[in-house]
Amino acid sequence: SAVISQKPSRDICQRGTSLTIQCQVDSQVTMMFWYRQQPGQSLTLIATANQGSEATYESGFVIDKFPISRPNLTFSTLTVSNMSPEDSSIYLCSVEDRLASTDTQYFGPGTRLTVL
Amino acid sequence: AQSVTQPDIHITVSEGASLELRCNYSYGATPYLFWYVQSPGQGLQLLLKYFSGDTLVQGIKGFEAEFKRSQSSFNLRKPSVHWSDAAEYFCAVGAPGTASKLTFGTGTRLQVTL
Numbered sequence: 531s532a533v534i535s536q537k538p539s540r541d542i543c544q545r546g547t548s549l550t551i552q553c554q555v556d557s558q559v560t561m562m563f564w565y566r567q568q569p570g571q572s573l574t575l576i577a578t579a580n581q582g583s584e585a586t587y588e589s590g591f592v593i594d595k596f597p598i599s600r601p602n603l604t605f606s607t608l609t610v611s612n613m614s615p616e617d618s619s620i621y622l623c624s625v626e627d628r629l630a631s632t633d634t635q636y637f638g639p640g641t642r643l644t645v646l
Numbered sequence: 647a648q649s650v651t652q653p654d655i656h657i658t659v660s661e662g663a664s665l666e667l668r669c670n671y672s673y674g675a676t677p678y679l680f681w682y683v684q685s686p687g688q689g690l691q692l693l694l695k696y697f698s699g700d701t702l703v704q705g706i707k708g709f710e711a712e713f714k715r716s717q718s719s720f721n722l723r724k725p726s727v728h729w730s731d732a733a734e735y736f737c738a739v740g741a742p743g744t745a746s747k748l749t750f751g752t753g754t755r756l757q758v759t760l
Contacts, residue, residue, distance in 0.1 A: 622690065
């Protein structure tokens, strides 16, 4: 399976600021996703990062708050904008390689964000 | 809409004891089914998956899961738990033919006593 890394691994931020999280994969993959895991909760899909086009957001998530880029098949960023304490979560990226026909998502290690 | 229920929020077992974590799903057909494990401070690691065929699937770390269509269940089992198995376990379902739209259960936290 692909090796996925995320930067930063954790951060503490002040409310009103923005943080950009990077997701790097060691091989080209077709699909990349961003999830949020609030404290003590399960995973919620934020959006699908589309290479060369705008991300596809799930209900309850908007581009102004969570802008996403995917410039190529191995890299994506998620920005958490104008942060509030409610944004304190673990943010995870995942990948699915449809060309490999695995029909399986593999996850990065996550970014633990605390907003004060 | 698809949904996943993990009825046990927290389970404690003794090291060496057997383990069964429950997962029930709601879906119109047979979905793709997954179990992931999240160790403290870590991302999710895939334990096993079921797409079709043999209803008993083997995974990594000695885990197995059994798909029971009649019960809409996909329970995770391990015959002998090790202290290193202490973690959060998530069951997930996806539409057949793709893993793009995964729905996760709320997770079961496993504690292992020595």
